[in-house]
Amino acid sequence: MKIPRLTTLAPIAVLVVLALFPLIGIPLSWLNYLFSFFIYLALANMWNLLAGYTGLICLCPHAFVGLAGYTLAIGTQVGMPFQVGLIAGAAVAAVFALVISYPVFRMKGIYFAIGTLVLPEVLKQWFNYWQPVGTAYQGGGAGYSVVGLAGFSLENKYWLALAIAAAAIFLVYIILRSKLGLGLTAIRDNENTAASSGVNIFRLKLISFLIAAFIMGIAGAAYFIHNPKIQPAGGFGISWLLLPLMATVIGGEGTEEGPIIGAAIVTFLRFLLADYGAWSLFIQGIILVVVVVALPQGIAGLLRQVGAYHLPQKLYQAAKARIHRT
């Protein structure tokens, strides 16, 4: 019988242990922290797919999150089950990405960044005035509540978030080992050369953009199932951009393990600084600047540089050599 390698077994084991957490009576506050961690993890992974592997500095995750959250909220207001709203939200985010893809992909590099930065601002203004359903006290700046969530316990939300995060990581894993991933990294490294080598730039960028929008949307909608109230300032808030950006940059852009490390750090910071309001953002901003200046490859890059991944192997060999000597 072929024995699976440790590298394939370990993630499955971690996943199983994480999935068992609610059953073995872990404190509810921990489930809460982990829920946020999973949501941030999914967002960071998708941002990494765009920035680290496709070369698209996309400054509009909050557009996807906000749209998905609003679709979910408005959908449940008109009587849609929230499970349908969740998928519908992600679908709306993906459709939005499809609609904007033609104009934004005409822009390159820094223009793309600013072009995408404009979109959430426009959406925020729009949702500040738009009142599709509900009474005069709903919609606009007051926002909507997500209703019909009775019976959906924290455990279920936890599993939902875990599934989304696992799917996001697995998706990036698959993409990077496929022809699509090869094409994407070629685009990142040099768009013109990639085009002249027969890579269909627009199509590949569009595919990764749509995937990212869908997953970011579903992660955002899942967040609003847990925190069932959405307002323009919260749904389209800049923190939805800051989170995945910080997680990716701190962890290491363009590495698979980077967003995981980064998301853990960002979640930790969030809850550590939760009581300090603006100070929290201030400290996060400082950390972001310091990391960009001092650790441009992020923590994952640093670990690779010092050879931390080969450490167990080295220790094992050193121990073996020692046994042989005695």
Place this chain on the structure above:
Amino acid sequence: MEISLAGLAAPIIKGIFLGGLYVVIALGLSLVFGVMKLINVAHGDLVILGSYLAWAIMGWLGIDPFLSLVVGVPLFFVLGFFVQKFIINRTFRISLDAALIACFGISIVVQSLLQIIWTPFNRSLLTDYRLVTFAVGPVTIQLRYLLNFIGGLAVMIAVREFLRRTYMGRAIGAASQNEPVAERMGINPNRVYSFAFAIAMACAAVAGVLQGLTFSFSPASGPPFLIISFGVIILGGLGSMAGTFIGGMIFGLTQTLGAYLSGGSMMIQMLAPYLLVFIILSVRPQGIFGR
């Protein structure tokens, strides 16, 4: 709604005057972008920092916001010099993306700092001439908008003369035209970057005062100004002062005419500049007069 020529005159004049403010904001962004090809995404927040500084000095010493610039401009100049020297120049060596992310970090830091020091409430620079109006023929002009226009013109001429007449100004011009050649002529690019950023910050200080006199501001008002001024520089073309000036006017007009023609809808007034930026970017990504 009736659209008459006399009715149109008011928003047109207001738009052109408002454009002066956008010109001052865009000049700083344009200088940095011209030399480094970097969009300083913190620029809008630095403008608001300028507004708050003037507000604080006004409250403390009770002097006119324009007099506070005597302190504000040199302070911003020095601050900009060191921010560029110690943060952006270092990230710039890594990649343009890293520099962009560093600027984003600075923007977050400035925004939250404003909120910590001055709370998230709306402020405005209340001077006794803020609400002064005077009539020219059938049109009523608000003095604060006229000040924007005068300020925009003055800053533009000052920056232009600096770029033309001083050694550092010419070095900035040379570096933005062709950096490798400029470097071979003995120009230190890092020094040029630092000075360009410092001047951009000085412009932001002036823009902050003009902005504060015209609108009310809160720590979160920065990003809209960033997007508008980005629109102005891509509309006007890089390195062209006159282009920036015209771009500013067009944006001012879009906002006031958009509001007028839609019957004073706040939504149109807010959305019009964003949509204009997005349309320009998607039709001509390199800008209307871009190279």
